[in-house]
Amino acid sequence: MLGRTHAVALLGLEGHVVEVEAHLAPSLPAFTLVGLPDASLAESRDRVRAAVTSSGLAWPNRRITVNLSPASLPKAGSGFDLAVAVATLAAAGAVDAAGVSGWVHVGELGLDGRLRPVRGVLPAVAAAVAAGLPRVVVPAANAAEAALVPGAHVVGATSLAHVCAVHGADVVVPDVTPVADVTAAPRSAAQAPDLADVLGQEEARHGVEVAAAGGHHLLMVGPPGAGKTMLAARLPGLLPDLEEPDAVEVTAVHSVAGTFDPTRGLLRRPPFEDPHHTATAASVVGGGSGVPRPGAASRAHRGVLFLDEAPEFRPAVLQTLRQPLEQGELVLHRAAGTARYPARFQLVLAANPCPCGRGSGKGLGCTCRSEQRRRYFGRLAGPLLDRVDLQLELPPARATDAPGEPTAAVAARVAQARAAQGERWRGHGWRTNAEVPGARLRERLGPDRALVADLDRAVDRGTLSLRGVDRVVRVAWTLADLDGRTAPSRAQVREALLLRTRGHGA
Template identity: 80%
Template sequence: MTLGRTLAVALVGLAAHVVDVEAHLAPSLPAFTLVGLPDASLAEARDRVRAAVTSSGLAWPNRRITVNLSPATLPKSGSAFDLAIAVATLAGAGLVDADRVHGLVHVGELGLDGRLRPVRGVLPAVAAAVAAGHARVVVPAGNVAEARLVPGARVVGATTLAEVAAGYGADVPVPDLPPVDGLVSGTARTARDLDLADVLGQEDARHALEVAAAGGHHLLMVGPPGTGKTMLASRLPGLLPDLDERAAVEVTSVHSIAGTFDPGAGLLTRPPFEDPHHTATPASVVGGGSGVPRPGAASRAHRGVLFLDEAPEFTTAVLQTLRQPLEHGELVLHRAAGAARYPARFQLVLAANPCPCGRAVGKGLDCTCRSEQRRRYFARLSGPLLDRVDLQVELPPTRPGGAAGDATAVVARRVTDARAAQAERLAGTPWRTNADVPGSWLRERLGSDRAVVSDLDRALERGTLSLRGVDRVVRVAWTLADLDGRASPSRADVGRALLLRTRGHGA
């Protein structure tokens, strides 16, 4: 009986766990058994590994092979275990040096011809290995650029299984084959090249967009078609500051798992932008899939912007699933194979027409919608969802001769200054922006003068605001003060924040 051991990495959501891969070879009838809670794609590794080994010119051991993936209680999925299973099996058979493969991490999928194919999630996998004290990692050549983004990792790239085996002392020729290209099914969108100066007029909406960027607030824009709602939303990422190193690694890890990361450009340092179509399913927006679920648009928008154009046209199921990430900044997706957690701290931007036909402006004389159609249309944006949106503004029809406002670079500098004021005030706390801070914490710093919040008290008494709404108005008031360079908000700031909260109807 012989035993070969090496390491691999299991991804459950964004969490990565180092896995011991043990191959036990016993003198018995030839068989190959894989244990340790593998899913269907991982169970198929038996056939891929056997074909890859024989295609590489190595002798397949005709013994009873049992491969254990430990810890056995951890769900494991995907084809990234192929290389580790093959190396452990060859070590158990004595075809490679067992001591040299012990303690090394192997990540990669095997083709039937023995070539190594890139896999998703290499960045969080290598980061977990380095954090666990295993800096030496072997990955497919197509994943080398991504793996080397992890500080402290000693990455070795390989094109074929024969190349890996020869590196561990196997007597096998190494074929000269081209590497398989990296696995990228799309690219993360950042909308960095769009300039806010392209939007003519709409001063109130432009100001609301600046406030949203400065404080990290969610935004709803209501207006007829052609008023610039989509143009404004697509320019919000350009106002946001660059991601710091920790956020960049987190965002890049999500896109690595989703397959939308191109490692040739390095870490994602700009806030991402996601704008799913209104026909999108809940699984495509919040994440899903068989086995361990993969991230959806909400997680891909982490630390960036999630834009829902024609928001009332989205299904109720999609809109209601956004309440959890809006409140907690993460998504917890439960499936039969286990639960996966993905970060989802995005800025939500909703755009909506005032009615189904979009012409209910002013007295609505040109509107062809019946009153119940209008109510039913906008009622799709439920009260609990809108209660979590700090800024709600109405856009009037575009008028000829609208003036261009400040360019993106000018507004971004004001946003950066406001964010710096927040960083100084929130130093030593777990919060980054005003939108993250509990309302009670900010109210305590308003002082004892009730005149500052007297407008909020009246709105609460009238039922215009909920208690959550009061907290969100206070957050916006602090952002307005930060933009104006004041140490704390005044009653005027609270009044302006209330107008921004209630579309001008709740002051």
């Protein structure tokens, strides 16, 4: 008396197909769940028993042992409920045991037998299809999300009785309203803000355009009201639409995080995340009990992570961003397992020049002491700033400033520059200049040292590190792409140096 079906365990975005086996033995009634389940999964025994009896099915009064194989793989969450129930009913002969063995079942059960939606359905179904199990049963609220996976044969069920009927059981299917996915955060359909809303700030607007064209990280320092937040919020509108593989990956991250609205389809636009400065390290880079969940850094994958009032963030939070800035992914180690989440985002930092915010320019209105200013900006540690390609100073905004170009005009130039980079690095696996190793970019500059003479002097003076040299060269290539050149000139290298050092390194 053995029943088998399948479920999916997620570690990060990586899905592992789990074989769910249920064995019924003629002994005193008991229900044992083995295979390294976490606390929420261990509680499925009570949910499954109540759901089966509430669905009008007979609960087998035998010793039931359910094994989740491979037993060494950590398993977490309530998404295994449906598979445990189906395997148990298959062992009892209530459903076709041979038929359910080729299906994957994902979903949480309510005590009344209804199916409740779960997180991570998109990567779970993708893992099932990749493992050769395209037939998947999911809660009705997750059916639209599961259908986004090519090659999947999806059945959206409203209840356990509905699932049993699909598998040939003689059971009355109740007419119930599908449980809505209350964890999903519907995306706003509001139009993206336009760059023309920003008055003046020509240099900062140019810096944002360069950042968008090359995928560079950006720091903006200026007084309150200078337009730092407005510029950061308009950066995603300059970025091109996500390509199909990126759209699937970004959507999978948001599915695991529970912030995906499947009614709008795949996420095609670059995401924008702006956590508050009181955010913890776990909320920014990911964490939580058991298998860690993705944080704001991973939800910003292929988009923008904006930290407003960056010096107000805890130093521990800022320093955790060094790994994704270098590697484009986050590796979270926990006792329950290791989760990997993609995190190739553009980091945008905004800061006041001092705690009071009036220390820009000559700083005549500043009331901060010198040690307060040093302590305030010193929170942005050197190793983090050394990874930020563009560092701009914004002057105070003036009422007489005129609006600049709209987003559409700037986005067209950004698209041309990105197309040039895609053609240049085709076959290498890089898409933007920000991803290319500095050594490869320097090789393409040629043997003429006069091109980088300004960089050599900046290194000798200590105003630029060797990592900073690579960052400047990357920005110089982006400036050349925006100008339609095949390689940067010395003037563009000098401009990139000025954009890197806020005018103090040339």
